[in-house]
Amino acid sequence: MEQTIVSNYLKNGGNLFVSGSEIAWDLDYKGSSSDKNFIWNYLKMQYAADAPFNTSGTYYSVTLFQNNYIKNISPFSFDNGTHGTINVKWPDVIKSINGGIGFLQYSALDAQNGFAGILYDGMFPNGLANGKVLSLGFPFETIYPEETRIALMSEIIKYFNSISDINDSENSGIITEYKLEQNYPNPFNPTTTIRYSIPNNLGTIQNLPLQNVKLTIYDILGREVTTLVNEAQKSGNYEVTFDASNLASGVYLYRLQSTTSSNSGKDFFDTKKMILLK
Secondary structure, three states: OHHHHHHHHHHEOOEEEEOOOOHHHHHHHOOOHHHHHHHHHOOOEEEEEOOHHHOOOOOOEEEEOOOOOOOOOOOEEEOEOOOOOOEOOOOOEEEEOOOOEEEEEEOOOOHHHOEOEEEEEEOOOOOOEOEEEEEEOOOHHHEEOHHHHHHHHHHHHHHHHOOOOOOHHHHOOOOOOOEEOOOEOOOEOOEEEEEEEEOOOOOOOOOOOOEEEEEEEEEOOOOEEEEEEEEEEOOEEEEEEEEOOOOOOEEEEEEEEEEEOOOOOOOEEEEEEEEEOO
16 A cells, blocks of 8 residues: 555655665565565665675665766765664665666675665656655665765755756657657666657647557567557556566567557557567
8 A cells, every 4th residue: 555655656756765774675575576566666676685795784884876966975874883873784785777776885885786775767657747766775864974964865855856857848748759768778687677658649638549559578589478568548658667587588579559549640669679688
């Protein structure tokens, strides 16, 4: 129930700040399929390790990872149990997924092995407006000293208050053309995100026509692997996660088809390649 409330909030353009250890461990490593869907698609993070090098009570230092959003933060530490809060023995090491961007890393750990903080600015699955999420793998309240907490929170507030870089047609609520984007990440293992846009063929944002949308995955020989979407959808920006855990490494194709019952005649199809690399 809580996940549904949070998901709907983000779909409608909300800003969410999440912090705490064991969140990724609980939702991803130990979670159900719905838990995984929530953390991958809405918190934009994936479990990587229980702590840096899977070693408890050892690593407590964090440094900024180069990004275009959170800046001007010096390396800092969180509590080892001697600074008035709690001993954060198991800070989650997290990976970015479905468009998320790492912006903090544990000082002892290369960012290729996972991050300490991840952020995302954009459309969430079936969203109506751009939302933002910023997730930490450790509790925010354990950062010390107080001046460091204030400085980081100031940067987070600036990030949430910044204006998203979107074009005029998106800003007006009218999508003017079909678009099938390149999956991200690519190559991928084992999940990747596919984004696409369905325009309003009638040129109005009211009484939008439903369009029959189908998103299908094929292997390199053209054999159908799975269908990710097969339903009637309104004009909008969409995002789908493809999980290839049960597939072999190789080149795959994804094809978007859209047809409308209106008389516009603007049916669409497009195909792109992606690489599964295990």
